[in-house]
Amino acid sequence: MDPQPASSPTGFYEWNPNEDDVLICRAVREETPDVKTFVFAPRKGRHFTYQPGQFLTFEFEISGETIYRCYTISSTPTRPDTVSITVKRVAGGPVSNWLHDQFRPGMMLRATGPMGDFSWTVKPTQPKYLLISGGSGITPMMSMTRSAFDLAEIRDTLFVHAARSPADLIFRDELDFMARRNRSIRVGYICEGDSPHEAWSGLRGRLTHGALTALAPDFMDRVVFVCGPAPFMAAVHAVLAAAGFDMSRYFQESFRFEDLSPAEQEAVEEAADELSTDITTYRIEFAKTRRVVDCPENITILDAARRAGIRLPSSCTKGLCGTCKSRKVSGDVEMSHQGGIRQREVDQGMILICCSRPRSDVVIDR
Structure with missing residues (x-):
């Protein structure tokens, strides 16, 4: 007989992607004109267990190409029968446009996870939180807030969300509902301008020091979680740092190398430059593009590719998310x-190039 899957604390069996990584789409919901939520369930009766703020890595087969993407879970672990991701359409984005235009209830995707430590549940419990999100960066904050609401937690949560217009305020109705029903949750919005059918009467513009003070007068006393586009997170970080905020109480989510600060990108480059004369360099060939780069044995294949100007799909750069998964030909x-x-993917010749260092010449199927 096949071994039984692990049982969760509720007595139900947990979803385990190592046993069955296929998820079925149960519903697609339009949140704003360019944002949709996709609801998934396992093929067999299983419960999802995760920390609010964690993400899943999905495998997409689009136009004959396998693409891996990380999406933060926007649903709450307090409702374990399904799991949801909320995706903004990105101009030219192969995955987001395919999801918005082609993906329907009943279709299936492979997924792994949950993973990640961007969650207030893995940090020491604090009395007051400030969740700041921009655009589709709302998803981990929404998962945390939904969890706090369902559990009726007395957790002082101030949720500040920034958007282009009122029409772009994702989950606006639900956030307002939670704030009305749980006095521990407060919500504030800031929009850059009006939408075609609504003139915005609230705070306008970008999230400056003045705007943050208006929305969260006691922000200096709170633990801050931030998620959104790279420029948005950089701006929030700068505002808080300039105000003298204790940055040890600042946490932000970032999946892409492009989202790293200039100092962090420079650190990556400097680490790659720390080569001595006894370091062996190997030849890395990318079979599909016929590009060849030299890769010293003490840096990753991904770092070597970036130094050569090759942009490859990647997210966490820590061997955690699976976005850079590639087939090693030799x-x-x-x-x-x-x-x-x-392990079965490793046995089939797959590697994560973000955490793989060469020990010989290597050919990658990319």
Whole structure:
């Protein structure tokens, strides 16, 4: 007989992607004109267990190409029968446009996870929180807030969301409802301008120090979680730092190398430059593009590709999310991952290039 899956604290069996990584879409909901929520359930009766703020990595087959993408879970673990992601359409984005235009209830995707530590549940409990989100960066904050609401937690939560217009305020009705029913939850919005059918009467513009003070007068006393586009997070970080905020109580979510600060990007480059004369350099060939780069044995294949100007799909750069998963045609690597790849995939020749260092010349199917 096949081994039974692990049982959750509720007595129900947990969803385990190592046993069955296929999820079925149960519903598609339009949140704003360019944002949709996709609701998934396992093929078998299983419950999802995760921390609010964690993400899943999905595998997409689009136009004959396998693409991996990380999406933060927007649903709450207090409702474990389904799991949801909320996706904004990105101009030219192959995955977001395919999801919006082609994906329907009943269709299936492979997924792994949940993963990530961007959650207030994995930090020491604090009395007061400030959740700041911009655009589709609302998803981890929504998962945390929904969880607090369902559990009737007395957790002082101030949720500030920024959007282009009132029509772009994702989950606006639900946030207002939760704030009305749970006095521990307060919500504030800031919009850059009006929408075609609504003149915005609230706070306008960008999230400056003045705007933040108006929305959260006691922000200096709170633990801050931030998620949104890279420029938005950089602006919030700068505002808080200039105000003298204790940055040890600041946490932000970032999936992409492009979202790193200039200092962090420079650190990546400097680490790659720390080469000595006894370091062996190997040849890395990307079979589909016929690009070849030199990769010293002490840096990752992804870092070597970036130094050569090759942009490859990646997110966490820590071997966690699986976005950079690639097929190794030949050669040997040393891979140190954090759960972003399964053993059966390794056995099939897959590697995560963000955490793989060459031990010979290598050919990658990219």
